[in-house]
Amino acid sequence: MQECIIELNQISKAYRSRTVLHPIDLQLYRGEIFGLIGRNGAGKSTLLKLLGGLIYPTGGSMRLFERSTCEQRSLHERMGLLVENPGLYTQLSGFDNMELLADAYGMKARKPRIEELLDRVGLADSSRRKVKEYSLGMKQRLGIALALLGSPDVLVLDEPINGLDPQGIVDIRHLLLELNKTGLTIVIASHILEELSKMATRFGILHEGRMVEIVSRDELLQQCEQRIEIRLTEPEAAIPILEAELGIRRYKLLDSQLLQVYDEHAELYQIHAALVKGGVTVHGIARQQVSLEQYFLERTGSGGVRNA
Numbered sequence: 461m462q463e464c465i466i467e468l469n470q471i472s473k474a475y476r477s478r479t480v481l482h483p484i485d486l487q488l489y490r491g492e493i494f495g496l497i498g499r500n501g502a503g504k505s506t507l508l509k510l511l512g513g514l515i516y517p518t519g520g521s522m523r524l525f526e527r528s529t530c531e532q533r534s535l536h537e538r539m540g541l542l543v544e545n546p547g548l549y550t551q552l553s554g555f556d557n558m559e560l561l562a563d564a565y566g567m568k569a570r571k572p573r574i575e576e577l578l579d580r581v582g583l584a585d586s587s588r589r590k591v592k593e594y595s596l597g598m599k600q601r602l603g604i605a606l607a608l609l610g611s612p613d614v615l616v617l618d619e620p621i622n623g624l625d626p627q628g629i630v631d632i633r634h635l636l637l638e639l640n641k642t643g644l645t646i647v648i649a650s651h652i653l654e655e656l657s658k659m660a661t662r663f664g665i666l667h668e669g670r671m672v673e674i675v676s677r678d679e680l681l682q683q684c685e686q687r688i689e690i691r692l693t694e695p696e697a698a699i700p701i702l703e704a705e706l707g708i709r710r711y712k713l714l715d716s717q718l719l720q721v722y723d724e725h726a727e728l729y730q731i732h733a734a735l736v737k738g739g740v741t742v743h744g745i746a747r748q749q750v751s752l753e754q755y756f757l758e759r760t761g762s763g764g765v766r767n768a
């Protein structure tokens with residue numbers, strides 16, 4: 461069974477009288493990569509800051525690692541944050557930046573740990589170079605190493621790939637996937653849906669301060685999978701034909717007149733011919749595919765929220 465390590469119950473946030481996060485319920489599970497998607501101003505950073513204990517909620521409660529954060533605020537220390545600018549000392553080397561934070565943590569025997577982390581984020585060879593000479597991607601990787609210094613259970617990242625070139629994006633993705641393989645839970649906010657979809661195992665869609673949908677990777681991929689839509693009046697007659705004649709096993713009856721077939725090998729003309737031969741009247745048949753972008757826009761577009 462999945463272990464829930466973060467639980468938000470009706471968490472909300474207002475600045476003065478302006479509500480920027482409406483009550484949100486959310487459970488995060490150990491080992492997952494949770495992707496938070498939303499347009500600019502949707503409330504992603506606010507939610508991440510609440511998770512990291514950088515700001516206080518206006519309402520609701522939060523449980524971290526099965527304890528209430530009211531009982532113990534230090535629970536937030538089990539999270540590694542890269543939420544705002546990592547606050548790097550650019551005149552110092554990557555190693556020295558790590559050492560300063562290790563000092564603040566009061567870490568003993570830190571050199572091997574720092575070297576291990578810099579190696580893990582791919583900065584071993586540049587660890588003695590000044591940060592001002594680092595590329596944006598290198599700075600982000602150093603930010604991640606800093607966030608990992610306290611050996612967190614959860615890594616919380618706000619737009620870590622913003623502004624990176626394609627190679628920088630791939631490097632960060634590989635790094636995060638590797639870290640996740642070691643058991644680290646990751647919460648990552650991004651508006652680059654395509655990239656997020658290559659990492660996250662679950663997605664939360666934030667829109668105007670509301671969590672409008674939480675969807676697993678499998679559900680999302682299924683929603684965006686290529687499918688054949690058949691409009692017909694007798695689906696109960698059509699299904700046995702599709703199964704017996706064409707060996708189609710993956711289909712979904714959306715309503716009494718719309719059948720969706722998920723089978724990349726199925727051909728439109730074969731389906732049409734088999735149904736007609738079996739005496740089924742077909743009113744329409746077409747291939748459909750919803751792109752990730754379309755899926756996201758449907759839930760956050762001017763048409764408002766659509767329940768999946």
Ligand SMILES: Nc1ncnc2c1ncn2[C@@H]1O[C@H](COP(=O)(O)OP(=O)(O)OP(=O)(O)O)[C@@H](O)[C@H]1O
Binds near residue numbers: 498503505506507
């Ligand atoms: N300290 C603050 N005081 C007042 N309003 C704030 C404060 N911080 C954020 N907001 C407002 O809260 C809303 C949500 O902001 P937030 O930064 O969480 O959104 P976001 O989804 O992370 O956006 P972006 O992708 O642009 O970073 C915005 O309207 C923003 O103006």
